[in-house]
Structure formats: C-alpha cells, structure tokens
Amino acid sequence: MAVHLYALSTCPYCRMTKKYLDEHEVAYSLTEVDLLEGAEKDAAVEEVVRLSGGKSFPVLDVDGQVVVGFNKGRMNQVLGL
C-alpha cells in the first residue's frame, strides 16, 4: 500500500493526520508543500489540485484513493483500519 501525505507545515489538521497515521503505525511518505519552492512547489500544488479538486490540506493519497482534511472515518475506510 502506497500512502502519501501532502501537508502544510503550518496546518493543525496536517499535524493531527500525521499523529493519527503514526498512532496506527501506517508508513507514509510526506510532502510539505509550503516548504517547497519554485517549480517543485508548483508541481506539488498542481498534484494536490488534481487529486482533491482544491487547495485545502491535508490531502492523503492511498493507492489513488484520496482523503481531504482530517477525516478519521474516510481514513479508516481507505487504510483498512
């Protein structure tokens, strides 16, 4: 299972999501979009918009299934928790 989290370093729900994933021992890779610069940042934002249809964070991508925001119910569903 490939789990990738798009987050902002300043976002409380992103912190909650990380904590939730850690507590449930879910391994994931992370992009902190606001810490990127230039083309790298543009590409990350574009990917977030493509996945979620917006620019709200966090965006969790689990094998193509997308969860926007700190949404325990949806996370449990896509992560099989």
Place this chain on the structure above:
Amino acid sequence: MPADKAVRRVFRPDTTIADLKAYMGPFAERLGYKFNTETDFVDEVLQSEIEILDRDGDVYCPCRIRSGDPKEDAQIVCPCIPFYRDEFAAIRKCWCGLFILADVDDGADLIGVLEEVEAGTLVEVPVARFEDLAPGVARHIKVGKRDLAVVRVADDVYALSNLCRHAFGPLADGFMDGFELMCPWHGWRYDVRDGTTDHPGADVTTFPVRVRDGIVLVSVPLGRAKA
C-alpha cells in the same frame, strides 16, 4: 473596551495570540460566529497563523496554500467567513474550525472533517447582526455565489436578489420607500416582502429571513465553490 476599538487591525512584528483574538473576535461576532469553544485548538490555529503572518505577511488560513495571486489569496485571509458564508453555515464552522456558529455550544465535535452537506440543501446563513442594519437602508451581502440585497423595515428584515431585472442595477444601492426598494439606476420598484414589481415577469427572488439572538439568518440553497 468598545467593540469598534477592538476591531482595528494591527499586525506588529510581535503580534500575539491575544492580539489576534482581540481583533478577530468582535469582527467574527458581526458575521454570526465565535471562536471555537476548544480553547487549546484555537490557540494552536492562531499560533500557526502567527507563523504564517511572519513568513507571508498576513494571517492566511493554515489549512490552505497561497496561490500568489493577491485577489485569490485575499479569500483565504482569516477570518475568511464572508467568502464562504453558505458553505460554512452548512458545516456550522469555518474550514479549520477556528470559528463556529454563534449558537453552537460545544465546538469539540466540529474539529476535523464533517459529513458533506449536499449542494441545494436549504441552509440558514448568518448575514449580519440585527443591530448593525439601519432601518430603511439596504445592504449588499454576498452569500456564496449569490448577491443579496438585505434590508430592514422597522423590526423586520427582508432578503432579495440584488440584481434589478431591468438593466441589472445593484438594488442594494437603491432607495427604500415604505416596503419598496427602488433601483438606483432607473427607478424600478420591488416590494421587498415578495420581490414583486409592477413590470410583468420581472419579479426578483426573495429568501426567507429570521432573526435569532440578534443574528439575521437568511435561508438559501447551498452552492458549492471550490475549496
């Protein structure tokens, strides 16, 4: 301290959480909102906003990213309630839950993502405090993608589409005559109680209004803007 003094916006380099609370609180109250009752969460969000303020120069929403386009980014400056009135009223809070509707007793359940409310659902949206509406003066208030003219006549408040059906004049800039709102451009008259006009087929839509605890609530079908 009088409320009008507290709403003055001052961002010094050493802006504190208390400063942001003093500035935003009375302002949010005018929009029908208050800070979340979970004070630790409020402090965490405001601390994030101070970091963003130091880095980006304004208190942008911590949950969304700036595009670099000043006009677009202005819509995520906290409190961003005026830009998403209907969507926030539907979920009873702003995106991140820093603010909750004034009548919510416990904001703990509003932290995190809630069930989505279907577009088209009728939502009661706070648009103003009753005391802030002067009798006989219309005000233009944007609710989602809708432009409303909100007007108080004596102790009652009415809401109607802001667009005159003649030449699309802004009705809220017009003049009240009894229960009639007169378009400022060519004087077409609309009865604010039911939107009727004496021009056949040119009535405007009206929206149900009630005042609860001093807050004016307008019922509109939920629209959906992109996050």
